[in-house]
Amino acid sequence: MGSKGTVRVVDLRSDTVSQPTQEMRKAMFEAAVGDDVYGEDPTVNALEEKAAALLGKESGLFVPSGTMANLLAIMVHCSQRGSEMICGEKSHTFLFEQGGPAQIAGVQIWPLRNNPDGTFDLDDMEEKVRNHTDDHEPMTSLICVENTQNWCGGRVLSLEWLDDLAVRANKLHIPLHMDGARLFNAAVYLKVPASRIVRDFASATFCISKGLGAPVGAILTGDKQFIRKSRRLRKALGGGMRQAGVNTMVVRLAEDHNRANAIGKAVAESGSKIFQVDYENLQTNIVMININSQQITSEEFCNRLTMVTKNEAAKLGNKTAIIKICPVTNKSARLVTYYEITDADVEATICKLKLVMQEYETP
DSSP states (O other), X not given: OEEETTEEEEEOSOGGGOOXXXXXXXXXXXXXXXXXXXXXXXXXXXXXXXXXXXXXXSEEEEESOHHHHHHHHHHHHTOSTTEEEEEETTOHHHHSSTTHHHHTTOOEEEEEOBOTXXXXXXXXXXXXXXXXXOTTSOEEXXXXXXXXXXXXXXXXXXXXXXXXXXXXHHHHTOOEEEEOTTHHHHHHHHTXXXXXXXXXXXXXXXXXXXXXXXXSOEEEEEOHHHHHHHHHHHHHTTOOOSXXXXXXXXXXXXXXXXXXXXXXXXXXXXXXXXXXXXXXXXXXXXXXXXXXXXXXXXXXHHXXXXXXXXXXXXXXXXXXXXXXXXXXXXXXXXXXXXXXXXXXXXXXXXXXXXXXXXXXXXX
16 A cells, blocks of 8 residues: 555555545546535536435535544434434444433434344344333334444344344334445445445434545435535534535445455465454455464554564565554454455565464464
8 A cells, every 4th residue: 555665564453544546546536626605616516316216315415524523313203302322332333422312412322233244133122122102211213223233243134134123123113224434335335325235224323434535524315304404504513514425325345345355365264273254244444363272362462463564574575564453352353355455465464464464373
């Protein structure tokens, strides 16, 4: 991905570190812009319309981040303060959005245990729905899922599970929201249009600043009334941008999946007793490396990957690399591929991983 002297630097911490493509930079330079708050940015308008069409929804709204998109959806669906939403315990909304639903929207979260495949038990979900006739209990006003499921290793929720969820939610008269930060990765994996995945969801979002390579932003979609309310609340949250429009939708994510697969396969087939990857369930562009040792932490492992020793440089030659990946828990680390990661980067990453893993394996 880059170089530091003669040492290659491969940044696999997240697909959020991707840079705009040359095509996108050109589009940014030439984009027709206007005041988006007044609905007069033609590029933003075109982006919102295209995004809504791709997801089979009536309308779309461009916002600065996926976090804001999720918060807006929660605020619209849970318009009564003291409401409650249900989501998975490993969902980004629950773990990494600063408790925004409670902090800003006055919405309580009831998290359910995520299964390894990213789903949660739907019988358990139904049991958690509040008794709306009891004045002591909050109102269950929303069910939210994440797809792909980041902290389950980029797992894709099956259509069968989503369909079952939709039937149950419909009977309960509770709307569904999908945090689809990497929705198009799921669509590529399932080989179906994104609109099929979110067909039964009242609202859905996806990020354009991750695998799609835009410099900033996310899109929130839903029906016209939902988006009208979201647009108004976006202004209150400070997300009403002016000349903001950049429009590009490059769906070439299968290449990222293939490169992540190659890295995951190399770790899985290394024979390491310490470093392991659930290769059979590696589906998209996220690889989770689990560390089976009480002597090694994920932070130590990640730090070692950013170092280059003299012996290492001599051994690896032009494949010498600094590899940046993210510790997730004390015993697991995550790497994510995106369009700037090349086959040469993957080769260097595999060489470095094998070398460092062997160092830890050797007594």
